[in-house]
Structure formats: structure tokens, C-alpha cells
Amino acid sequence: MSSEKPVRPKSNHIELAKKLIDIVSAKGMSVGDRLPEKYFADQCGVSRTLIRSAFKLLKERGVLDWKEEVGYTLIASSHDLLDFQDGLPAASESALADQILLDRTARRIAQSVSVSALTRRYNVTRQRVLSALQKLQSDDLVSQSASQSWVFQTLLDNADSIKESLEYRLVAEPAAILANGFKLHQQLAVSLRKQIESFLKVPVGGADLQLFIQQDVEFHLLLATSSGNRFLADSLTNHHRLRQLPNARISLTDFRMRQAHMEHLEILTMIESGQFDAAADMMKVHLRLSQSLRPSTVNRGSPPLFK
Amino acid sequence: MSNRAPLIAFFPEASFGAALNCVAIAQSLAELGAESVFVCHPGFSGVFSQYGFKEYHLSRDVDVSQDETEDYWQEFIERHTPHFSLSPLDQLDTYVGPTWDAIVETVEKEDGSLYSLLGRLSPDLVVLDNVIMFPAILRLSIPWVRVISCVETELADANVPPYLSGLSVGDESAIQTFNEAYLKAVEPAWHRYQKFRQSHKLPVLSDGEFLEPSPWLNLLLAPSMVRRERSEVLPKDKFVYLEGCVRREAPFNLPVFAKDTFPLVYVSFGSLGAIDVALMQRMIRVFERIEARFIVNVGGFLENYDNVPDNVFLGAWFAQPSIVKLADLFVHHGGNNSFCEALYFGVPSLVMPYCWDGHDNAIRAVETKTGSMLHRSNWTDEELKDHIESLLDNNSMKKRLRDNARVMQQQPGSATAANAILALCSK
Structure with missing residues (x-):
């Protein structure tokens, strides 16, 4: 056993480690699941070198294990993950x-x-x-x-940026599905499907908006990072990061959250069965249906208000 | 008799209150196995489908460019914002008369489209939540239900003050003055509308009236706590009172505030009220000095705000019932839906009316001790602060409202309405 004084980890590694735990928890990953470096690097928008440093920190804390042929795998339970996160020094x-x-x-x-x-x-x-x-x-x-x-930077908090965001996503997200190197991260897709199915089981009226937003972003990130095209993956990852910020304009009905998740499942099914063209078309439909729909007419007798 | 589920076509006017009130009834009808569809103005595209209902849009008569629409709205704001600060009497010529004229014009333009649409849909029943009759409904001879969701004064009675007057019973001289001025202000629109009705061989209505009661069923959104004593009792088989009509929304996750233990105040004057950004900014500077958390609906004008105080959170749209449920005070414009939601969740109202039904609900909140009223713009910072603080401190009002809310929630108006509609379908 070494008697050296422990070296305080760098704050950006701590922060990244916390982020990784958030992702692992949100995905409902279990003991034994593998953590692909590339996926987590794309999700966090950082280099694989940084991800390895954060993985190393998590290994030192007994959260991950590393083996030559396998890479990093999860060895802590979900309960231990929370304890571990609380124990990290604040950055x-x-x-x-x-x-x-x-x-x-x-x-x-x-x-x-x-x-x-x-x-x-x-x-x-x-x-x-x-x-x-x-x-x-x-x-x-x-x-x-x-x-x-x-x-x-311009955030998604005004009508113009929301409109431009939709226009961009209508081009980029179907393109990600149709990219030559597209390969779905199977393990993460299975985990996400389980989470969505669990969301859909909540009685009508009880859908949690924050949880929906988190899972929605996870879904779109999964497809972006599965594209095999680094430029598409990077630009979409950056864009989805904006969608994760607190946003005063997001308000969805219980019905629309469920409907959107059904569409997510349908797109995943299409991809899994090799129907990429149909999945890309379905993505367009899904994005159009997900526009924030609010009345553009505000009072009796008045004409439409496009604001 | 067919075994299929009854098809109910809702036709709410192009305003939030009516639209969302109908959503509440349609949600209850769905639980009872009926199918509801919505016929609406194209400006409401997507509003009903996000609650899971099919939408059918009336056609636009003219193509208007976005620039033209924005110019119109700029002009509308400049023209009408000062009018919203006038008394109900002074609003008759400046706002009410021109608005009735616009409503009649809408009927003239859209009635043909409604006739074709309803003819194609062939519903078992039409639910009309509007302030005016569309001749298409009568011409098609489909049974129809009138929803009086605007305000109870819409249905005249000797013991009920005039519609849109903001007056109390007993103020005879003011009532007479208002009645005469109202008839004069709406006369051109009323004549124009009667001419349109006659062109469809429909009877002329009484002076100043634009909509008759339904011979089948009328639903009044007037909870017992604020209901008026009428000289003529309305027949129970044709007139059903609703104890609020609140739609189901997803739960609201409160934003984090620096002082999370302070009481919560929700502020919304509807989309029309959000137009007056300068007034909202003035109010927000007052909110900064009050020990409370404020959630403020600023409609489509969020980008006009900066340096928002730490105890204020702005949003473009909120699922209102989910916030009112959590609030300690609701500051609103007196729209009937807002007033009824406050009552349904036992929350005091500070009504700051802009126009239309807002004036009648403002005075009613004071008369029934369910809240207080304040002029929408003519106040000092101290007056607004005092109104808010005294309502937040009024424990006896809070208790009475909470007790009443429990009673209202045991007999939700949306379920009462759905049962009455289905009973009519099975006749």
C-alpha cells in the first residue's frame, strides 16, 4: 500500500466525473455494464483523453473497473453512485x-x-x-x-432562435440517421427504451416534465452520437446542450410527452429493423409535431398574432 | 340506435379561456367514452391536438403576409393599450364597439367554412363556447349546447348588472347610463349582424344581443361562491351551473428561488395583457420589494425583459392550473377561466381588469370577498405592494376559499358538463 499523500484531483476531472455519474444514473445502467469512451466523450462534448482521466478517478473511487480487453465497466450500484457523488469535493x-x-x-x-x-x-x-x-x-x-x-450565446428562449433550432434539426437529425457510418449504440438504446417504457407506465396526469426533457435529450443525443460522422455528432451534441439548459419556454402537456415518447420508440424500432429511410422521415414528423404550439390568436375578434 | 361513441364537435371562440375551458369538458367526455373533436380558427392550430384531440380548421379567407400581420399588431397595441386603462363606460366606444364589429366580421367570413366543416363531420352535438351565434349551426339543425364561460352577466336578468359594466346591483343610475351607452356603441355591429342572420332566414335578436340561449342545454361557468341571485330562476333542465371547469395539466416543477420559503404569487394577464410590456416591467420593479416569489406570464415578449429580480421568474407560457394549484395568490385580469381556477384551488385573486369580462369579475371578487381589485395601471408602487401583501396576510379569506375549494373539487364542473352533454346525446 502506498503511503504517499493523496493527490487532489483536478477540478475539471471531478466535474466530469460527476457528469458521468449523472449520465450513468439517468440511463439506469447496471453493475457490469460497459462504458464506451467515445459515447461519453460525445455526450460530454470533451476529448477521450479527458474522459479517460475522469474514468480513472472513478476507478480509484471504486465506481468503475478496468480490464485490458473489456475497457471500463460499472461496479457500483445505483445507491453507491449517489453516495459517491455526494463525497466528491465541490468544484x-x-x-x-x-x-x-x-x-x-x-x-x-x-x-x-x-x-x-x-x-x-x-x-x-x-x-x-x-x-x-x-x-x-x-x-x-x-x-x-x-x-x-x-x-x-443565443439561447433557446425566443421565438426566432426556437424557429432556427427547428430548421437546423430538421436537416441535421435525419441526416445523422442516414449517415454512412451510423451504428446504434445497442446497449444504450436498450437502456433508454426501458426508461421510456417506464415513463409511459406512469398514470395519466403524472408525467414529469423535467424527466421527459432529460430522456428526450438522451434520445436525440444517442442518435447523433451513433451517426459515425464526427461533425454531425459534435454540432448536434452542442445544440442539444442548449436544450438541456433551464428554459422558460418549454411547457408540454401530459399527452404530448407520451406521444413524443411513443414516436421515440417507433424511431428506435425502425432503426433496429434496418428501416433507416423510414426512421429519418419519422424523425422529421416527430420534430414538426414537437414544435411549441401555442395560439397565434389572442383575443376575440382579433387576427392571428405571429409572435 | 347506433352503438358508436357519440361525436361531439367543440367550437370555442378564438380566445384562451374558451378554448381551454372546452378542453376540460372534452377530457371529461373522453373518460366517459365520447369522442370529441375541435373546430377552430387557424390561429389555434396545434392547441387541441397537444391534448390529444382532433382539430379541424376554418379556412382563412385572405392570405396575409407576416409583415402585414406584424404591422397590424403594432398598430393594434398602440391604438388599444391606452383604452385598457379606461373605465368600462369609456371602453364602450373605444374598444367594445370596434371589437363587436370585428366579431361580426369574423362570423360573416367564417360561417360558410363552418357550415361545410360541420356538414362533413356530422357530429351528434355541437358545443358552442362563444359570444355570438354562427348561423351555420342553426341551419344544419344539429342539437347545440351553449357554454357561457365568459361571465355570468352575459345572461341578462333584472337582478344582474349589465354585461361588461363592472357595476354592482343597486347602482340604478349608473346601470341605466351604461345600458343606453352600450346599445348605442354596439348598434352598428348589431344591425350588421342581424342583417347577416336575416340573409340566412334566422330571427332577429333583441337589441344588443348576439347570441340566443340554446333550446337544448346551456352551461354556465359560475361557481356557487360567486353566483348571482336572479329574479327569474333559470330552468334546471336547460341551464346547468358549473363549479369551475379546470383542465388536467402535467404537474409544474417550480423554478429554484433564492428564498424558497416565501409565498408564491402567480401573475398572468393572458396574452393580450402581456402586450403591455412597460406596465409589466413597472410591476416587476414593485415585486422586487415584496417578500414573495413571483411567477409571471409575459407571453411572447420574453426577450423584452432583462435585469429580472431574483424573486421573479418569467415565462412565455405556463400550464396555468398546475401553478395556480401551488400559489398563495393569483394576480390576473379577471378572465372568467382564471377567476374560476383561482376559486377551484382556493387561491385569493387580485383582479386588475383590462377589458370585457374582467370588469365584471373584478367587482364580483370584491363583493364576494374572494379577492380584491385594483386599476390595471393607475396605482402607486405602495398601493400595489399593499394590495398584494394584505391578500397574502388575509388568513380568514384564505380559509374560506380553501373550504370552498374542497366543495368545488368534489363536483368538478367539467364532469358535470360532460354528464349533461351525454344525457342530451342519449335523448
Whole structure:
């Protein structure tokens, strides 16, 4: 047994390890399941080198095992995963970055903001604000302008960006399914199917919107990262990350959540049976049906309002 | 007798209240095995299908470009925003008269399309939740149900103050003045509409009336707590009162606030109210000074807001019943659906009326001690703050409303309506 003083892991590895645990938990993965590096790298939008570092940390904490021919596999139960996550040291700049992002999506801070303003708002050091902003920058969520202020990327919180998002997804998502190298991550597809089927068993009126959004994003990420085309996978992964942010415009009925999940299952079935053209067409139908549908007429006697 | 499920065609007017009130009834009908479909304005495309109902759209008469529509709305906002701050009497010439004219124009344009659509669908029954009759329904001789979901004053009676007046019973001189002004303001639209009815060989209605009671069934969205004493009792076999009519929505996950123990206030003036961004921004600056969490519906204008206080959360649309259920106070414009949802969940109302039924519900909230009212824009910051804080502190009102909500929830209006509709189908 080594008597060396333990080395404190890097904060970005801790943060990534937490993210990996979130993904593993959300997928309902079980002891013995394999964790493909490429899939997790795509999901987190980071390099495979970083993923390996985070896997290594999880191995040191007894969450994963590694074998030459097999790679990393899960050895902790779902209950132990939660305990492990609680035991990880907090990555403070990550918490601040999350708070800044949350406040931006709630329009509590403006689209363009200075470091000084954030320092005052959160009562923290300039260095901590800078670290948090750099973290958001690495996720392509903010950029630094010529005037040294920081500008948030356009989020999916207004009618124009939502419309453009749909137009983009109508092109990219069917293309991902039809890409030459498309190969469905079978194990993750099976796990996701189970989660969706479990969601559909909840009595009518009890559908959880947050859980739906999480599973919906998982589904679309699964197909993007199965495309075998790195450019499609990267651009769709970045885009779906925007969809995971808190969004004041999302509100779905119980019926539509169930209907959308039925469509997800149908697309998976089509892919599994080799009907890629039909699955790509079905994806288009699914995306069109998933548009936020709200009345464009607001009062008796008045004409439509396109807003 | 056919064994197939009865087909009910809902035809709500193009407003949120009527549309979502009908969704609630259709959800209850579905539980009883009936099939409901919706006939609607193209502007409501997708609204009913997201609840699982088939939609049939009336055709658009003219192609209007998006630029033209946006120009229209800019002009509409500039023209009417000041009118919403006028008294009900002063709104007659500026808003009510022109709106009736637009409603009649809609009937003239869409009646032919409705006739073809209903003829093709051949429903067992039509449910009309509107403020005006479409001749197509009478011409097709299909049994029809009238839903009075706008406000109870819509159905005149000697003991009921005039529709849209915001007056109380007993204020005789003001009532007379309002009645005369109302008839004068709506006269051009009324004549135009009667001419249209006559062209379809339908009888002329009384002065100022645009819709007759149904000879089959009428449903009144007027919970007993705010119901009015009528001089003429309405026959029970033709007029059924509803104790609220609340649709089922998915549960709402509250956003995280810095102070999660503070009371929760939901603020929504409907999409029309959201147009007045400057007023909303002024209110939000007051909310910042109140120890409460505010969830505010700002409609399609979210991008107009920045520097939102930490105790305020804005959204473009909320599944209203799911939030009202969690709220300690509901600040709204007096739309009947909003008022009834507040009652159904036992939540006090602060009514700040803009127009139409809002005025009648505002005064009714005060008369029945189910809330209070405040002018929509003519207030000081302290007045708005005081109104909100005193309603949040009014424990006796809260208890009375909670007790009443339990009674209402035992006899939900949507189920009462569905049973009455199915009974009519089986006659």
C-alpha cells in the first residue's frame, strides 16, 4: 500500500466525473455494464483523453473497473453512485458557472456582462468569476467581446432562435440517421427504451416534465452520437446542450410527452429493423409535431398574432 | 340506435379561456367514452391536438403576409393599450364597439367554412363556447349546447348588472347610463349582424344581443361562491351551473428561488395583457420589494425583459392550473377561466381588469370577498405592494376559499358538463 499523500484531483476531472455519474444514473445502467469512451466523450462534448482521466478517478473511487480487453465497466450500484457523488469535493467555479447560466436563462443578468458586475452580484473574487466564465466559454456558452465584456450565446428562449433550432434539426437529425457510418449504440438504446417504457407506465396526469426533457435529450443525443460522422455528432451534441439548459419556454402537456415518447420508440424500432429511410422521415414528423404550439390568436375578434 | 361513441364537435371562440375551458369538458367526455373533436380558427392550430384531440380548421379567407400581420399588431397595441386603462363606460366606444364589429366580421367570413366543416363531420352535438351565434349551426339543425364561460352577466336578468359594466346591483343610475351607452356603441355591429342572420332566414335578436340561449342545454361557468341571485330562476333542465371547469395539466416543477420559503404569487394577464410590456416591467420593479416569489406570464415578449429580480421568474407560457394549484395568490385580469381556477384551488385573486369580462369579475371578487381589485395601471408602487401583501396576510379569506375549494373539487364542473352533454346525446 502506498503511503504517499493523496493527490487532489483536478477540478475539471471531478466535474466530469460527476457528469458521468449523472449520465450513468439517468440511463439506469447496471453493475457490469460497459462504458464506451467515445459515447461519453460525445455526450460530454470533451476529448477521450479527458474522459479517460475522469474514468480513472472513478476507478480509484471504486465506481468503475478496468480490464485490458473489456475497457471500463460499472461496479457500483445505483445507491453507491449517489453516495459517491455526494463525497466528491465541490468544484466551486463549476457551481458559480451553473448559477451564472441559470440567472442568464431567467434574464436576471443581461446578454452582455462585465466581470466587475458579476463580481458584485455574486460577492466573489474576480478570479472566481473569470474561472467560471472560462468554463462557460469552453462549453461555447459565452464569448469575450472586443470591449472585454462577456457575451452569452443565443439561447433557446425566443421565438426566432426556437424557429432556427427547428430548421437546423430538421436537416441535421435525419441526416445523422442516414449517415454512412451510423451504428446504434445497442446497449444504450436498450437502456433508454426501458426508461421510456417506464415513463409511459406512469398514470395519466403524472408525467414529469423535467424527466421527459432529460430522456428526450438522451434520445436525440444517442442518435447523433451513433451517426459515425464526427461533425454531425459534435454540432448536434452542442445544440442539444442548449436544450438541456433551464428554459422558460418549454411547457408540454401530459399527452404530448407520451406521444413524443411513443414516436421515440417507433424511431428506435425502425432503426433496429434496418428501416433507416423510414426512421429519418419519422424523425422529421416527430420534430414538426414537437414544435411549441401555442395560439397565434389572442383575443376575440382579433387576427392571428405571429409572435 | 347506433352503438358508436357519440361525436361531439367543440367550437370555442378564438380566445384562451374558451378554448381551454372546452378542453376540460372534452377530457371529461373522453373518460366517459365520447369522442370529441375541435373546430377552430387557424390561429389555434396545434392547441387541441397537444391534448390529444382532433382539430379541424376554418379556412382563412385572405392570405396575409407576416409583415402585414406584424404591422397590424403594432398598430393594434398602440391604438388599444391606452383604452385598457379606461373605465368600462369609456371602453364602450373605444374598444367594445370596434371589437363587436370585428366579431361580426369574423362570423360573416367564417360561417360558410363552418357550415361545410360541420356538414362533413356530422357530429351528434355541437358545443358552442362563444359570444355570438354562427348561423351555420342553426341551419344544419344539429342539437347545440351553449357554454357561457365568459361571465355570468352575459345572461341578462333584472337582478344582474349589465354585461361588461363592472357595476354592482343597486347602482340604478349608473346601470341605466351604461345600458343606453352600450346599445348605442354596439348598434352598428348589431344591425350588421342581424342583417347577416336575416340573409340566412334566422330571427332577429333583441337589441344588443348576439347570441340566443340554446333550446337544448346551456352551461354556465359560475361557481356557487360567486353566483348571482336572479329574479327569474333559470330552468334546471336547460341551464346547468358549473363549479369551475379546470383542465388536467402535467404537474409544474417550480423554478429554484433564492428564498424558497416565501409565498408564491402567480401573475398572468393572458396574452393580450402581456402586450403591455412597460406596465409589466413597472410591476416587476414593485415585486422586487415584496417578500414573495413571483411567477409571471409575459407571453411572447420574453426577450423584452432583462435585469429580472431574483424573486421573479418569467415565462412565455405556463400550464396555468398546475401553478395556480401551488400559489398563495393569483394576480390576473379577471378572465372568467382564471377567476374560476383561482376559486377551484382556493387561491385569493387580485383582479386588475383590462377589458370585457374582467370588469365584471373584478367587482364580483370584491363583493364576494374572494379577492380584491385594483386599476390595471393607475396605482402607486405602495398601493400595489399593499394590495398584494394584505391578500397574502388575509388568513380568514384564505380559509374560506380553501373550504370552498374542497366543495368545488368534489363536483368538478367539467364532469358535470360532460354528464349533461351525454344525457342530451342519449335523448
